[in-house]
Amino acid sequence: MSPMPAEKSAYALARYSRSADSIRESLEWVKTHDSAKFLESFYFQYGHASIADLGHVGICWEGISELAATEVEDEPLWDGQAKSTRYQDFAKLGFVTPPEFDEAEAERYRQAGRALLAAYERLHALKFEELTGSLPRPEGMKPDAYERNLKARAFDVARYALFFGIPTNVGQVTSIRTLEKQIRRLKASEFAEIREVGGEAATAVAEAPACLWHESVGGPVAPTLAKYVDPDPHAATASKDLRQWARENLPASPVVPYAEASVELVRPAAAMVDIVASLLYGVTARPYRELYEWAAVASAALRNEVIDVALRSRARYDELLKPFRGGQYVFDIVMDIGAYRDLHRHRRCVQLRQDYSFELGYALPAAFTQGPIRETYQAAMAAALRQYRNLPQPAAQYLLPFGAHGRFLFKMDFAEIEYISKLRSGVKGHFSYRDIAWKMKLELAKVEPDLARLIAATPPWEDDPLTR
Numbered sequence: 089m090s091p092m093p094a095e096k097s098a099y100a101l102a103r104y105s106r107s108a109d110s111i112r113e114s115l116e117w118v119k120t121h122d123s124a125k126f127l128e129s130f131y132f133q134y135g136h137a138s139i140a141d142l143g144h145v146g147i148c149w150e151g152i153s154e155l156a157a158t159e160v161e162d163e164p165l166w167d168g169q170a171k172s173t174r175y176q177d178f179a180k181l182g183f184v185t186p187p188e189f190d191e192a193e194a195e196r197y198r199q200a201g202r203a204l205l206a207a208y209e210r211l212h213a214l215k216f217e218e219l220t221g222s223l224p225r226p227e228g229m230k231p232d233a234y235e236r237n238l239k240a241r242a243f244d245v246a247r248y249a250l251f252f253g254i255p256t257n258v259g260q261v262t263s264i265r266t267l268e269k270q271i272r273r274l275k276a277s278e279f280a281e282i283r284e285v286g287g288e289a290a291t292a293v294a295e296a297p298a299c300l301w302h303e304s305v306g307g308p309v310a311p312t313l314a315k316y317v318d319p320d321p322h323a324a325t326a327s328k329d330l331r332q333w334a335r336e337n338l339p340a341s342p343v344v345p346y347a348e349a350s351v352e353l354v355r356p357a358a359a360m361v362d363i364v365a366s367l368l369y370g371v372t373a374r375p376y377r378e379l380y381e382w383a384a385v386a387s388a389a390l391r392n393e394v395i396d397v398a399l400r401s402r403a404r405y406d407e408l409l410k411p412f413r414g415g416q417y418v419f420d421i422v423m424d425i426g427a428y429r430d431l432h433r434h435r436r437c438v439q440l441r442q443d444y445s446f447e448l449g450y451a452l453p454a455a456f457t458q459g460p461i462r463e464t465y466q467a468a469m470a471a472a473l474r475q476y477r478n479l480p481q482p483a484a485q486y487l488l489p490f491g492a493h494g495r496f497l498f499k500m501d502f503a504e505i506e507y508i509s510k511l512r513s514g515v516k517g518h519f520s521y522r523d524i525a526w527k528m529k530l531e532l533a534k535v536e537p538d539l540a541r542l543i544a545a546t547p548p549w550e551d552d553p554l555t556r
């Protein structure tokens with residue numbers, strides 16, 4: 089089938105499954121009948137959501153903040169690509185100022201943002217100089233390839249000073265069904281920019297496409313969908329309710345949050361305990377193990393109370409929230425935001441996160457060698473932290489550098505551990521997530537040595553700085 093507007097394709101394929109016509113005949117039918125009417129009755133009235141899976145839409149989000157991009161990408165059934173921090177220089181692009189700030193706050197934020205970008209540029213120049221000094225160009229490697237590789241290596245270090253406010257571009261292809269959920273989720277965000285881009289996407293799909301391959305497919309992209317994209321408040325309301333419940337009911341935490349990057353594997357023995365721990369994970373700053381151990385010995389009444397609080401705001405058509413989804417293996421990972429941006433892209437797993445903050449400190453990998461490189465970075469992080477604390481939440485999070493640590497939960501089966509650990513530990517990857525991917529294998533080896541043995545992961549000490 090040639091490209092056609094998404095709703096026409098959904099109509100044609102849905103009709104195809106319900107009639108004796110060939111696809112050619114179905115397409116002829118669709119050309120002369122109203123797809124909006126069909127979708128309204130079958131998709132929206134009878135809830136045949138799989139019909140909307142049959143029409144795909146391409147959308148590019150341009151100039152949105154990295155914070156917004158992370159939320160855009162938070163879809164397991166999403167296909168897309170974002171601008172690379174390794175091959176593009178982010179110093180000249182300015183940054184997004186959150187609309188929540190008043191003039192004085194915006195000015196403080198802009199000053200702090202400019203300082204971080206200056207550190208980014210300096211770190212890149214210093215690291216590039218260091219690398220060219222220590223890694224001479226091998227014979228047979230073209231000078232431009234050599235320079236490109238080392239520049240990419242230097243960007244891997246400089247990126248720790250990039251922050252959530254920097255602009256990026258994301259191109260995605262999704263089904264209408266996923267897009268609809270995505271827009272409803274974005275419109276309920278606590279961040280004004282994200283609500284705004286969710287609204288823009290809803291408007292864009294109701295109109296003719298801005299970018300045409302051919303005039304013949306220039307009709308409105310998905311006009312019917314655009315009517316059903318109200319904000320979906322369930323996740324935000326449940327999170328608020330659970331947060332309050334956790335504050336009032338959880339015992340004081342004996343655990344001091346650790347600032348070191350770490351990977352801890354837990355194998356949940358009981359689904360109910362895992363769900364309760366997962367519901368509380370995103371609304372506290374506690375490690376998953378602590379919550380799991382608390383939920384395992386809590387009374388059944390208390391566990392049910394947590395579930396009831398989470399479900400209180402669920403409307404008739406709302407799916408269960410993400411923490412209700414499971415995985416045989418649960419990895420609780422403290423990592424820098426930059427590494428999370430990369431690992432977040434894995435879709436065959438359930439991912440949860442805690443609030444972004446500066447509370448877990450920041451990464452200081454060996455690539456920040458003693459001397460001007462380390463000093464530039466540490467001074468930039470200390471200054472960003474001071475300014476961050478001076479700005480109101482949640483918009484202050486736009487100032488969080490990619491070097492800041494956060495706590496993230498990844499639940500998956502063995503096949504995805506094998507996939508991530510092998511792919512992400514490879515020499516072409518960034519050293520931050522390579523280390524995590526390697527530790528995932530080591531954690532698995534503690535409980536399932538025979539399975540861990542099957543993972544062909546590359547240890548972090550095997551390196552080839554001139555390979556990209």
Ligand SMILES: Cc1cc2nc3c(=O)[nH]c(=O)nc-3n(C[C@H](O)[C@H](O)[C@H](O)COP(=O)(O)OP(=O)(O)OC[C@H]3O[C@@H](n4cnc5c(N)ncnc54)[C@H](O)[C@@H]3O)c2cc1C
Pocket residue numbers: 164165166167168169170171172173433434435436507511512516517
């Ligand atoms: C060295 C390196 C550089 C990268 N650079 C960039 C970059 O510049 N920009 C960028 O945006 N990303 C970049 N990425 C991320 C990359 O594009 C993938 O998003 C990421 O690696 C997740 O991989 P995946 O989709 O194969 O795996 P997962 O999402 O973990 O999925 C595992 C497997 O499940 C299957 N699967 C899951 N979802 C689907 C689906 N919707 N359709 C079909 N099959 C599916 C596939 O078989 C897939 O291989 C980079 C990754 C690496 C390793």
